Amino acid sequence: MLNKILSSFGLAAEKYSIQKLGTGLINHTWKVTGESNAYILQQINSNVFKSPQDISDNILKIGNFLAEHAPDYLFVSPIAATTGAYLIQDGAGDFYRLAPYVSGSHTIDTVTDRQQAFEAARQFGKFTQLLDGFNAAELKYTLPDFHNLALRFTQFEQAHRTATAERLAAANQAIEDAYAQQHLVQTYQSIVADDTIPQRVIHHDTKISNVLFDGNDKGLCVIDLDTVMPGYFISDLGDMMRTYLSPANEEEQDFDKITVREDYFQAIIQGYFAEMAAVLTDAEKELLLYAGKFMIYMQAIRFLADFLNGDIYYATSYPSHNLVRAQNQFVLLRKYSEAENNFIRIIQQLRKEKLTETNHSSTTVFRENRKV
Numbered sequence: 001m002l003n004k005i006l007s008s009f010g011l012a013a014e015k016y017s018i019q020k021l022g023t024g025l026i027n028h029t030w031k032v033t034g035e036s037n038a039y040i041l042q043q044i045n046s047n048v049f050k051s052p053q054d055i056s057d058n059i060l061k062i063g064n065f066l067a068e069h070a071p072d073y074l075f076v077s078p079i080a081a082t083t084g085a086y087l088i089q090d091g092a093g094d095f096y097r098l099a100p101y102v103s104g105s106h107t108i109d110t111v112t113d114r115q116q117a118f119e120a121a122r123q124f125g126k127f128t129q130l131l132d133g134f135n136a137a138e139l140k141y142t143l144p145d146f147h148n149l150a151l152r153f154t155q156f157e158q159a160h161r162t163a164t165a166e167r168l169a170a171a172n173q174a175i176e177d178a179y180a181q182q183h184l185v186q187t188y189q190s191i192v193a194d195d196t197i198p199q200r201v202i203h204h205d206t207k208i209s210n211v212l213f214d215g216n217d218k219g220l221c222v223i224d225l226d227t228v229m230p231g232y233f234i235s236d237l238g239d240m241m242r243t244y245l246s247p248a249n250e251e252e253q254d255f256d257k258i259t260v261r262e263d264y265f266q267a268i269i270q271g272y273f274a275e276m277a278a279v280l281t282d283a284e285k286e287l288l289l290y291a292g293k294f295m296i297y298m299q300a301i302r303f304l305a306d307f308l309n310g311d312i313y314y315a316t317s318y319p320s321h322n323l324v325r326a327q328n329q330f331v332l333l334r335k336y337s338e339a340e341n342n343f344i345r346i347i348q349q350l351r352k353e354k355l356t357e358t359n360h361s362s363t364t365v366f367r368e369n370r371k372v
């Protein structure tokens, strides 16, 4: 099956070995290794991405901009098939694309020290910073309303209305938790209404495995650009908090293992601000604390809605999987909130050191904030 796809890209399948990579819930990824070179092959879930062509268009536009304005940036461009297209469809209608494997790079699956958190945050910050002069409105919404918290809440309410009695009973406490934190949706709506908070080029999937590291564990670049589209910076900053702060991830069933590492919070902000300090508006800088709550809460209600809907979106491997993920995220949200006063102290300290104001290292000259 994959052999046919490889040959569409001009690769003789018998000369390569194919190894499945990663743990993504939506797309599938393989490393394709040959004698002298290697590739990353990805299958795009077309149930989720209704218009995969938009992904290619976005990546090409961004690649062109970076080639012109930040030629030293390691941008992993997709490889064209023999037809010239960047996406190949198989008989089942799924789409595939190929990219070079960056030799000497590696990815990690879990954040085990604060330096990794710093490096990753810096790379996601750098990506948005380098694209600050690119008009985000030129990008397609590859997943419309992906991080629209108001809509996610409406979808949760809808799922709540239509769930089976059995699922409602099982999810009783989680449903209560979701309503108890509804104020986070109102904050989101006030952000949307505030025109000092711009839409930028945002990655929207900042898990650590989407960062390439070099042999010295320095960040090289970000990968997996399917969800790059206009958005708010709280999506990226918040998702890093969601996925880097706790040593146990959303799959953890023993909730005692979920903890919030406050020094990692500091590392994420330092890394992100090393690139974004001069770009973010004052209004955006007021949202650092909210960012984490926004993303943790959104993920909690997305998992919960999927459980109530009968597990139609996220891949699951046991019956209450999505419910456990939702409960896990509500525990993380509670622990994040409990750490809030310490987070505020960390932010104040960074402000004192002027770390949130000056831009130490960025090379870009594009500082303009564009609205879309």
Ligand code: GN1
Pocket: 023, 024, 025, 026, 027, 048, 143, 205, 250, 299
């Ligand atoms: C999905 O498939 P993966 O792991 O890259 C989801 C993200 C969630 C994540 C939770 C397109 O990402 O939004 O944060 O699961 N992506 C999509 O694990 O829905």
Ligand code: MG
Pocket: 024, 027, 205, 224, 226
């Ligand atoms: Mg992804």
